[in-house]
Amino acid sequence: MFNRREFLHSGTATVLGGLGAINIPSLFPEAELNKAENALAGSNRMKLSFKPFTLELKHAFGVSVNTRTTTPIVHTVIEYGKYKGYGEASMPPYLGESQETVMKFLAKVDLSKYDNPFQLETILAEVDALEAGNTAAKAAVDIALHDLVGKLIGQPLYNMWGFDKSKTTYTSFTIGIDTPEVVRQKVKEVVDDFGVLKIKLGRDNDKEMIETVRSLTDKPLTADANQGWKDKQYALDMAHYMKEKGFLYIEQPMHKDMVDEHAWLTERSPLPILGDESMKRLSDLIKYRGAYSGIVLKLMKTTGLREAHKMIAVARAFGMKVMIGCMTETSCAITAAAHLTPMVDWADLDGAMLSKNDNFKGMTVNKGKIILPDRPGIGVVPV
Amino acid sequence: MFNRREFLHSGTATVLGGLGAINIPSLFPEAELNKAENALAGSNRMKLSFKPFTLELKHAFGVSVNTRTTTPIVHTVIEYGKYKGYGEASMPPYLGESQETVMKFLAKVDLSKYDNPFQLETILAEVDALEAGNTAAKAAVDIALHDLVGKLIGQPLYNMWGFDKSKTTYTSFTIGIDTPEVVRQKVKEVVDDFGVLKIKLGRDNDKEMIETVRSLTDKPLTADANQGWKDKQYALDMAHYMKEKGFLYIEQPMHKDMVDEHAWLTERSPLPILGDESMKRLSDLIKYRGAYSGIVLKLMKTTGLREAHKMIAVARAFGMKVMIGCMTETSCAITAAAHLTPMVDWADLDGAMLSKNDNFKGMTVNKGKIILPDRPGIGVVPV
Numbered sequence: 001m002f003n004r005r006e007f008l009h010s011g012t013a014t015v016l017g018g019l020g021a022i023n024i025p026s027l028f029p030e031a032e033l034n035k036a037e038n039a040l041a042g043s044n045r046m047k048l049s050f051k052p053f054t055l056e057l058k059h060a061f062g063v064s065v066n067t068r069t070t071t072p073i074v075h076t077v078i079e080y081g082k083y084k085g086y087g088e089a090s091m092p093p094y095l096g097e098s099q100e101t102v103m104k105f106l107a108k109v110d111l112s113k114y115d116n117p118f119q120l121e122t123i124l125a126e127v128d129a130l131e132a133g134n135t136a137a138k139a140a141v142d143i144a145l146h147d148l149v150g151k152l153i154g155q156p157l158y159n160m161w162g163f164d165k166s167k168t169t170y171t172s173f174t175i176g177i178d179t180p181e182v183v184r185q186k187v188k189e190v191v192d193d194f195g196v197l198k199i200k201l202g203r204d205n206d207k208e209m210i211e212t213v214r215s216l217t218d219k220p221l222t223a224d225a226n227q228g229w230k231d232k233q234y235a236l237d238m239a240h241y242m243k244e245k246g247f248l249y250i251e252q253p254m255h256k257d258m259v260d261e262h263a264w265l266t267e268r269s270p271l272p273i274l275g276d277e278s279m280k281r282l283s284d285l286i287k288y289r290g291a292y293s294g295i296v297l298k299l300m301k302t303t304g305l306r307e308a309h310k311m312i313a314v315a316r317a318f319g320m321k322v323m324i325g326c327m328t329e330t331s332c333a334i335t336a337a338a339h340l341t342p343m344v345d346w347a348d349l350d351g352a353m354l355s356k357n358d359n360f361k362g363m364t365v366n367k368g369k370i371i372l373p374d375r376p377g378i379g380v381v382p383v
Numbered sequence: 384m385f386n387r388r389e390f391l392h393s394g395t396a397t398v399l400g401g402l403g404a405i406n407i408p409s410l411f412p413e414a415e416l417n418k419a420e421n422a423l424a425g426s427n428r429m430k431l432s433f434k435p436f437t438l439e440l441k442h443a444f445g446v447s448v449n450t451r452t453t454t455p456i457v458h459t460v461i462e463y464g465k466y467k468g469y470g471e472a473s474m475p476p477y478l479g480e481s482q483e484t485v486m487k488f489l490a491k492v493d494l495s496k497y498d499n500p501f502q503l504e505t506i507l508a509e510v511d512a513l514e515a516g517n518t519a520a521k522a523a524v525d526i527a528l529h530d531l532v533g534k535l536i537g538q539p540l541y542n543m544w545g546f547d548k549s550k551t552t553y554t555s556f557t558i559g560i561d562t563p564e565v566v567r568q569k570v571k572e573v574v575d576d577f578g579v580l581k582i583k584l585g586r587d588n589d590k591e592m593i594e595t596v597r598s599l600t601d602k603p604l605t606a607d608a609n610q611g612w613k614d615k616q617y618a619l620d621m622a623h624y625m626k627e628k629g630f631l632y633i634e635q636p637m638h639k640d641m642v643d644e645h646a647w648l649t650e651r652s653p654l655p656i657l658g659d660e661s662m663k664r665l666s667d668l669i670k671y672r673g674a675y676s677g678i679v680l681k682l683m684k685t686t687g688l689r690e691a692h693k694m695i696a697v698a699r700a701f702g703m704k705v706m707i708g709c710m711t712e713t714s715c716a717i718t719a720a721a722h723l724t725p726m727v728d729w730a731d732l733d734g735a736m737l738s739k740n741d742n743f744k745g746m747t748v749n750k751g752k753i754i755l756p757d758r759p760g761i762g763v764v765p766v
Binding site: 116118119120121122149153154155158159160161162163164167282283285286306310313314317318342343 | 499501502503504505532536537538541542543544545546547550665666668669689693696697699700701725726
C-alpha cells in the first residue's frame, strides 16, 4: 500500500512536486497538497557547484596549431531540491579559457536568486551578460540547467525539443596530425567502427595525411584545416583534389579573419566550406554567413545548447549546412551536443572517445550512428 | 490510503504514465510497472478530429479591404490516450482559406502513424509537406500538438520553452475603421482597460481616425495600414505625422509586393515599419528582411507555434523587432500565441476579446498585460 502524500515526496511524483511557484492544478487537484508542495519547493534554490578535472587523451592529439596529451575540464552541478543537473566546460589551451578563468566566472554566477529553473531564456541571458567571452564557462551553466529541467519534467532533452531520436546523425572519428605510421595505426583501430573519418589538416603534410588514410579505407572522409591554409588558391586546389578523394566537407580552411578569401573559396569550391573558428556565436553567423556554405557548432563556442539551438534555426533559414562538433570533452558535454544531432547534417562527436578517463556515461555509438540515452535531461550518469 | 498502481492510472501519475515508448526508468524504477505502462501506452495512437465553428464579432470589424461580422473557425482536437490537445484555424475570408479547405486538408493528416507525439519537428514538417499553403489548417495541427505534449509532461508551454511568464508583453486593443461616432464609442469602451490602442488605417479617413482616437486618450497608439497606402511619400509623411501623435509602429503600410518602396520607407521612417502580409513564414523573413524594421507573427500565417518560435530566433539575429498579432480567433489560438510574448516587443492579441461567443477560456488581460494560464500545454479549457 502506498500513501499518497508519501508518494508525492518520493520517486515519481516529486518530479512534478518540486516545481515551486509553478501552479499545476490539474495534477494536484487537492488544494492542501498544492500548498504543501509549494511550501516545500519554495525553499528550493538552485545551487551551482563546480570542480576541475583533467581529461587524459589516448593519443597525443595534433591539430594545425599544437599537439597535446590532456585537456583541462571544469565540471558543474546545479542542485535543486533532490535533482542534479550536470554540465561541463572544456578548455583546449589555444582558445583562451582555462580552469582558472572558468572557475572565476562560475563563482560570479548566482543561481540562488532565480525561483524557477524553467526560465532558461532569462537565466542564461543574464549569465551571458555577466561578462564578455567565457563561452565554455557559460556552456557549463547552460548544459547543467538543461539537464536539470529535463529531470524536473522527467523527459530526455530530445523530447523537450521535439526531435526524433531515431534521426541522430552518424559521427565521424577524428585522426589527428601525425606521422604516417601513427596515422595508419589510429585508422586501423577505429575504421571498422565508424562510417566517416575526419582528418586534421593544415600543417605541411596534407596530401600525405590524406593518402595514408585513403590507402586504408574507402569510407567517406571529412577534413578540418583549423585555419592552417595560407592561400585561397591552394585551398581551392585542395578542395578539388579532396572532392576526387571522397571528402564530404572542409572545415575552416584559412584564418578566420580571411573573410573575403573564404567567400571566394566558397563560391568556387566543389565541397562545402564550413566556418568553425569564424562561427562562434549567433552574431558571427549573421556577420560571416556569406563566406561559408555552413557552420560548425560546438557548445564550448556557442555558450551551450540554447544558443546552438537558435543557430540551427538561423543557419537553416539561410539554407546553410550545419555540422556539430566538439572539443575533447567527457561524455557529459558530448551527450548534450548529441541531442541536437537530429537537426544537423553531420556530427563529429568523438571527443569522449579520444580520452582514456571519461568520467560520464552518456551517448553511445553503434557503427558510427549516435545513440541517445533515454534518461531524463541530457541523460548522463557520472561513473 | 492509496494503492500505487491505481495512483499510476489516475490523477498525477498518468501524466507521466501514458508516454508509451518513452523510457523513463528513473521515474518508474519497478520493471513491472514500466511494462504495464508501456503496454497501455503502446496501444495509444494520436487521433485528430475537427469541427467548424463561427466566431461572432461584437462590432462589425473594418480593415482596409473589407468589413465583416463573423469569422469562420475550425477547431481541432488531438486525442492520445486520455489526453486531449486543442487547436484552431481561423480564416478571415480575404486570406484564401475557408472551413472547407481547412477540413479537406485536415482529413489528409494521418497522425495515427506516429508512435510518439513528442516528435514535433518531424510530424509538423511532414504535415507542412502534405500540400503548399493551408497555413491556418497547419496551425490547427501545430497548436493542438503543442497542447498535447505540454499536457503529457504536465507543463505549460512557457515552461517547455524556457520563457519567463512574468515577461509577457502588454497587448493592444484594435479599433477597426469606422465613422468617428462609432470609433469614439469603441475607444471609450476599452480605453481604461488597455495601455495601447491599435488603429486600422488604409482607407481614405486615416487622419480622421487618428484625430478621433487621440482626442480621447493620451495612451500610446499603434497602426496597421493593411497594405492600404499606395504611395511611399504618403507613407513617409504619415509616419512623421504619427510619430508626433505618439505612435509606436506601423504595420504593412503598402502592398506586400512593393518591396523597394518599403525598403525606401524603412530607411527614412521615424517609426518602425513592420511587415505583416509580406512576412508570412520563415522564408519570407529571409527574403524581405531588408525592407522592414520588424515582423508581425500570426500563427495562422506561420503554420503555428513551431515556425513562429524559429522566426523569433531569426528576426532577433537580424536585430529586427517582433510583434505577435492574431486574426479574430477564439481564446484557444490566442492563448497559444500568448505563450510566445515573453520573447517579443509588442503584442496585439485581442482577437478573442473582439468576439461575443468565445468558446475557450485561456489567457486573460489585466490592464493590458497578458496573463498566461498555469495549466499544462497551452492551458485552455473549452467552455
